[in-house]
Amino acid sequence: MEQIPLEHILLLSAALFSIGVLAVISKRHAVVVLMGIELIFNAANLNLVAFSRHDPQLLQGQLFSLFVILVAAAEAAVALAIVLRVYQYFKTANLNQIVTPEK
Amino acid sequence: MLFYIFAILAVLSGAYMVLTRNLLYAGFSLLITLLSIAGIYVLLFADFIAVTQLMVYVGGVLVLLLFGIMLSSRVHDKSVLSENVNTVWGTLVAGFILVGLSYTILKANISTLPWLQTTELDVLGNQKSTVQSIGIKLMTDVVVPFELASLLLLIALMGAAYIATDKQKV
Numbered sequence: 001m002e003q004i005p006l007e008h009i010l011l012l013s014a015a016l017f018s019i020g021v022l023a024v025i026s027k028r029h030a031v032v033v034l035m036g037i038e039l040i041f042n043a044a045n046l047n048l049v050a051f052s053r054h055d056p057q058l059l060q061g062q063l064f065s066l067f068v069i070l071v072a073a074a075e076a077a078v079a080l081a082i083v084l085r086v087y088q089y090f091k092t093a094n095l096n097q098i099v100t101p102e103k
Numbered sequence: 104m105l106f107y108i109f110a111i112l113a114v115l116s117g118a119y120m121v122l123t124r125n126l127l128y129a130g131f132s133l134l135i136t137l138l139s140i141a142g143i144y145v146l147l148f149a150d151f152i153a154v155t156q157l158m159v160y161v162g163g164v165l166v167l168l169l170f171g172i173m174l175s176s177r178v179h180d181k182s183v184l185s186e187n188v189n190t191v192w193g194t195l196v197a198g199f200i201l202v203g204l205s206y207t208i209l210k211a212n213i214s215t216l217p218w219l220q221t222t223e224l225d226v227l228g229n230q231k232s233t234v235q236s237i238g239i240k241l242m243t244d245v246v247v248p249f250e251l252a253s254l255l256l257l258i259a260l261m262g263a264a265y266i267a268t269d270k271q272k273v
Binding site: 004007020025030052066067072075077083087 | 106117156189194197209213236260
């Protein structure tokens with residue numbers, strides 16, 4: 001079985017990372033911004049797993065990416081809870097319309 | 104060959120996630136991206152990570168995101184469409200990052216690095232999967248981060264449940 005060149009995996013990861021950055025910058029709905037952040041996490045994970053191929057005894061990259069997945073799951077849960085609270089309070093999840101009402 | 108199919112699928116659906124304005128389409132194209140990344144993990148000899156990706160991301164986080172979309176927008180309304188702002192600046196920054204990273208990766212000649220040359224890519228060796236070695240390592244080398252991770256998950260669960268509760272009725 002032929003090996004996937006390391007550069008190609010890194011290039012794919014760079015592409016996914018920049019797509020995630022674009023989503024975070026250009027989208028105004030809070031949930032889509034979260035999706036962009038998930039994409040960035042996945043790009044980082046891909047690099048960790050790709051380099052873990054060269055570390056067969058220790059598998060440090062794979063262990064690291066396990067913890068990254070775990071923290072991403074915790075982050076998504078708390079962030080969505082915050083988004084739901086914000087939606088209940090401001091009646092919108094658009095990040096540009098979330099302003100404190102004047103007293 | 105399979106890797107390139109998965110890679111193209113991941114990048115295309117990721118790009119569609121950014122381009123579409125419908126939140127639900129964005130969610131489902133993120134699903135395709137995550138699935139292709141799980142496939143790439145399998146090709147990189149990371150079977151346990153691939154299954155974790157499927158269970159946590161596709162089964163957990165994505166469903167949570169879809170719930171978030173459903174609960175924070177009215178589907179027949181305009182609010183299910185996401186507004187695009189900063190398109191020019193966003194494209195510039197993302198393109199700059201992409202070009203910079205690609206240039207660096209291609210320039211760095213990573214495959215010729217000495218420590219990568221000395222290692223062999225036979226991850227699995229005699230074993231059938233990485234599950235056993237990952238399990239042993241989770242209970243020996245990284246047992247403290249593992250326990251801290253369980254504590255973090257508990258705190259995040261409690262915090263999310265507390266934040267999302269309607270406090271007026273209590």
